Amino acid sequence: MSEPSRTTPTTAAPPTPPTGADFILRAHEVHKTYRMGRVDVPVLKGASMDVRQGEWIAVLGASGCGKSTLLHLLGDLDQSDPGRGEIFFEGEPINRRTRSQRNRYRNRTVGFVFQFYHLLPELNVLENTFIPALVGLTRFSYHAKRPEIHRRAEALLQSFGLGDRLKHRPQELSGGERQRVAIARALMNQPRVLLADEPTGNLDENTGGEILDLLAEQHRAGLTIVMVTHDRSIAGRADRIVELSRGRVITID
């Protein structure tokens, strides 16, 4: 991990177009415009960044600068403006894939963690954790894989200190516990990249610290993490900081 460093008010040079598999994830000159009523609001204006295998990157910026949008584009939850930039995973543009390949990308390759946990209120902790593993399974294949799925989900929750909370509903948990369940769900399918959107934004300092420790532990185990935050001290836990301002990457430390 590197110490947080002071940013310089200069616009960072965009990375060169992808040449190979140097980077696991890359955003190249992406633009994203939202329509608000009759007005087009550009959120990303040619943002570029690279993520190396095993790296923990913090995307830092003020509210509304487009950091969550960039994270959604990296995870293919949203698409950039047509013909204006591309997202590459291991050198391959993800927006040229078929719909089912992209669904599979979200299911297997990346895992999302959100600021507001986003757990399904009708499911218990265990079910919330293993729901990604059920995607794509038929009733028969589920029954074949059921013991393995349950074992993995229970192991993850045990390691996150939630072994006695398996049958609890999300509303019966504290904020920190909910976020740990959300991280367990994101890791259920053993993704290559974890995309965390303000994972401590809704937690107090101590609980937030615990969550960051948990992410650090996963990072040490080799997981690539892209974390969005507006807090420079939290961003300091990452290997590298990419700073966004007004839809553009201004510094890369």
Next chain:
Amino acid sequence: MYHVVLTNRYLTSRVIPLIAVGAVALCAALVMIVVSVMSGFLDMVRDSGRTLMGDVVIELAVEGIPYYEDLIERIEALDESEAASPLVDSFGMLQMPYPQGDNKQSEYVQFWGIEPESFARVTGFADTLYWRELDDHERRTAPVWDLRRQLTPQVLKDGLALRDSRSDRPGIVLGMHVSKANERMPEGGYHPMGDGYWWMPAFDVTLVTIPSRTVGGQVEPESFIFPVVNEFVSGVFQIDDVRVKIPLEVGQRMLHLDEAELVDPDDPFTVIGADPARVSKILIRAADGVSPDRLRDRVIRLYDEWVMEYAERDDLFVMPPAREFGLSIRTWEQVQARFIGPVEKERDLMRILFSIVYVVCAALVLTIFWAIVHEKTRDIGILRSVGCSRIGISLIFLRYGLVIGVLGSVVGLILAFLIVRNVNTIHDAIGRDAPVWSWLTAFGFAVVSLMMTILAARRERMLPIVLWSLGTIAMFGLGVILLLHRGTLVWDPTVYYFDAIPNTLDVPNAIVTMIGAIVFSVLGAFIPAAKAADTDPVEALRYE
């Protein structure tokens, strides 16, 4: 697989699917009940036709059918037929024994001259006779006022033979509602008004008619005094209100259809032969497993052969062939078409009108699902973020609709079965004064609700205050309605065709209704499911 898990959880952890199931169940039950009752009427019309006149009827109204005994013998020899019976019928006036004094009341009647023994084999005549000795079980359950408690077996025997055994005279059997003295009791039996004073089998009546077969000159009415030997209840009010049965030979005599001498038209004093007795109808019952249509076709062939044979044998024999005007050989369904047609049309109309209920059902499911999808917007975003496809998301809600449709239609079926099965009990209960315990219970609940309202008010909880207040008003209102209820006879047998409401569930219709409810529930879920599939995951995750 996640569809299954989520559908199950959405169904079991919320109240809103229960409301949807209830809405579908009520819609399905409503359609099933209405169509079952209408179909029941249709079946009753059909059954009554068969009970009253057998399966096939040969009819030549004015001239009558000669040599009918031979024709009946040949018909009974057919494999397709079980029995056949001759009949004469016409209209007349029946002078009743009431009121007291000289000015007796007359009733307009349709009389049937029958041969009781063969008539009972073709129709359900024996079962329709009302005055009979009660067996031990019936005696225990019959109300004290029931006159049948005092009867001997002779009353039924006299009715079946159409003969008064005391005076050894030909007797008459009246439809139960011909005598306006007979009253249908709420318990279901009949009782003559005035403490049995006008109990018809104790009186004579006079039947007056115009003979149907006359040759020129002035028409003289014919009359005959009959002792009433029994009364019948066919269950069809319009029949029981006008029909009477007398012995065939008396009917033939009154209508001038009995055997007569045939005289030379040029010399009226010279007898040239005998004109055989005639009947206006022959009723035929089909053998087991033979359809009325098949029997009719066979009888038409037999009749034509018979006419040909007699025409060759006897120059004076004039009978139209089977398909000529004046003679008809029809199934009971064709004879009853005048009744069956309108009831069938009514049932179909009801079916169409109540199909609107299906649309209401779809609209309800759509509204409920729209609310569910709206509420579940964030869940949709979460599921998309873990890799669920658009189709997968929409399948959750379609499956949800399917389960609600299936559950709703099954609950609707049970509800409809219970209501249809007990429809006459429910009707009778409405027809009586509400029992004391019912309104006392309602007022009791009203008091409890009022106390709960006061408790909720002290705790300053708005929702319980509103709910318990509504409960208090509803229970108090129900209590007042029950207290003031003085019995309403919705189903008056003097107005409607039958004297009881059909209480059998129409199973094919129930199956169609269930399928309809399921299809419309899924259709109702379609639009919200498509909306769910189109939900932008990023927008959905921002949704609070």
